[in-house]
Amino acid sequence: MDKAIVLVSGGLDSATVLAIAAREFECLPLTFDYGQRHAVELRSARAVCEFLGVSEPRVIELDLRTIGGSALTADIEVPKDGVTTGIPVTYVPARNTLFLSYALAYAESVGAHDIFIGVNAVDYSGYPDCRPAFVEAFEKLANLATKAGVEGRTIRLHAPLINMAKAEIIEHGMAMGVDYGLTHSCYDPVNERACGLCDSCRLRKAGFEQAGVSDPTRYR
Amino acid sequence: MDKAIVLVSGGLDSATVLAIAAREFECLPLTFDYGQRHAVELRSARAVCEFLGVSEPRVIELDLRTIGGSALTADIEVPKDGVTTGIPVTYVPARNTLFLSYALAYAESVGAHDIFIGVNAVDYSGYPDCRPAFVEAFEKLANLATKAGVEGRTIRLHAPLINMAKAEIIEHGMAMGVDYGLTHSCYDPVNERACGLCDSCRLRKAGFEQAGVSDPTRYR
Numbered sequence: 001m002d003k004a005i006v007l008v009s010g011g012l013d014s015a016t017v018l019a020i021a022a023r024e025f026e027c028l029p030l031t032f033d034y035g036q037r038h039a040v041e042l043r044s045a046r047a048v049c050e051f052l053g054v055s056e057p058r059v060i061e062l063d064l065r066t067i068g069g070s071a072l073t074a075d076i077e078v079p080k081d082g083v084t085t086g087i088p089v090t091y092v093p094a095r096n097t098l099f100l101s102y103a104l105a106y107a108e109s110v111g112a113h114d115i116f117i118g119v120n121a122v123d124y125s126g127y128p129d130c131r132p133a134f135v136e137a138f139e140k141l142a143n144l145a146t147k148a149g150v151e152g153r154t155i156r157l158h159a160p161l162i163n164m165a166k167a168e169i170i171e172h173g174m175a176m177g178v179d180y181g182l183t184h185s186c187y188d189p190v191n192e193r194a195c196g197l198c199d200s201c202r203l204r205k206a207g208f209e210q211a212g213v214s215d216p217t218r219y220r
Numbered sequence: 221m222d223k224a225i226v227l228v229s230g231g232l233d234s235a236t237v238l239a240i241a242a243r244e245f246e247c248l249p250l251t252f253d254y255g256q257r258h259a260v261e262l263r264s265a266r267a268v269c270e271f272l273g274v275s276e277p278r279v280i281e282l283d284l285r286t287i288g289g290s291a292l293t294a295d296i297e298v299p300k301d302g303v304t305t306g307i308p309v310t311y312v313p314a315r316n317t318l319f320l321s322y323a324l325a326y327a328e329s330v331g332a333h334d335i336f337i338g339v340n341a342v343d344y345s346g347y348p349d350c351r352p353a354f355v356e357a358f359e360k361l362a363n364l365a366t367k368a369g370v371e372g373r374t375i376r377l378h379a380p381l382i383n384m385a386k387a388e389i390i391e392h393g394m395a396m397g398v399d400y401g402l403t404h405s406c407y408d409p410v411n412e413r414a415c416g417l418c419d420s421c422r423l424r425k426a427g428f429e430q431a432g433v434s435d436p437t438r439y440r
Binding site for chain 2: 062064067092093094095096097098101102104105106107108109128129131133134137138140141142144145146147149150
């Protein structure tokens with residue numbers, strides 16, 4: 001089996017991606033500790049990897065607090081009044097670009113040519129770095145930026161959820177046996193319990209409803 | 221004056237770029253502590269910024285050692301037997317992609333739309349992420365990845381040295397009053413003295429010779 005780097009966050013989307021990738025690749029999960037409010041994500045990421053029988057995620061520490069500019073890493077209130085149009089304050093500057101850059105470095109270092117990311121352009125929060133054009137541009141960059149690319153071994157960036165609605169993602173994951181009770185999506189949890197009101201909770205909740213699946217999330 | 225993020229390493233190229241950028245922009249220098257063998261780079265970066273009258277560089281700590289794969293960050297010998305063709309072992313996987321991703325995050329966070337990098341595709345070590353096609357691909361990505369790009373404020377990636385020979389860079393910098401005695405290029409220094417034998421030392425030395433300028437480097 002070829003190796004693949006899989007970005008995992010502990011959330012619903014990346015758990016589904018990991019299950020998809022694990023069918024074809026030896027997965028090397030990569031996660032980040034970036035001073036986010038929701039450090040419970042890291043525990044969820046480990047639990048998901050263990051459940052799916054892949055190796056423990058490598059944790060990269062990146063201090064986005066020194067850069068600032070997001071409600072997820074700075075002292076800005078997480079909005080609770082519903083998903084709005086436009087880019088919200090929870091947007092973390094260039095986050096997916098950074099995550100993918102580390103994934104690319106890791107891929108080169110271990111000789112992997114496949115990278116998986118759980119971005120989604122349907123039921124999402126309006127972040128620019130979740131769109132298909134972004135994914136295509138990064139793949140192009142990856143092939144110009146690396147030894148592998150130069151030597152003709154194509155690097156592929158897989159975003160299998162990009163065109164799926166949240167309910168579809170859940171249905172897909174359930175069919176593969178993903179335990180969504182281990183995942184965590186809330187931007188502002190208290191004692192590991194989800195707020196139920198932030199964008200991420202609202203999108204997740206609606207997904208379970210639309211999929212007709214009982215929501216395993218523990219709310220406050 | 222508009223703000224610009226300038227990647228500085230303490231080396232000759234980035235010192236020249238900083239002098240160029242400082243003529244038109246309020247420069248915010250960004251540098252990296254990535255467990256490199258040549259930690260003296262960081263002291264040089266600070267000295268160069270002070271000399272050029274720009275603010276102190278913000279230092280991002282990134283642990284590339286956990287990713288490995290380069291003679292600059294792992295326990296691999298730095299080659300001393302001359303510049304060869306192909307990509308050398310001193311290549312750090314996806315390094316410029318990572319550096320530029322942080323620069324992009326910092327730019328978004330402070331509202332800057334200009335990023336400067338000292339890559340050079342003429343007298344260089346054969347790294348894939350120093351080529352014009354890489355720079356173009358990153359600029360394209362930057363405009364798709366960010367709030368600024370989505371909202372129509374173009375992000376520009378400047379690589380003013382990309383087509384210059386090392387001697388030209390030195391002449392250009394000398395004309396702007398850059399003190400190259402403060403800069404540092406060696407991949408394997410001992411007590412802040414350059415080895416004179418690694419690729420980086422050889423390219424630098426030849427540059428001073430070709431420019432007809434006395435080399436201020438302190439060799440072992």
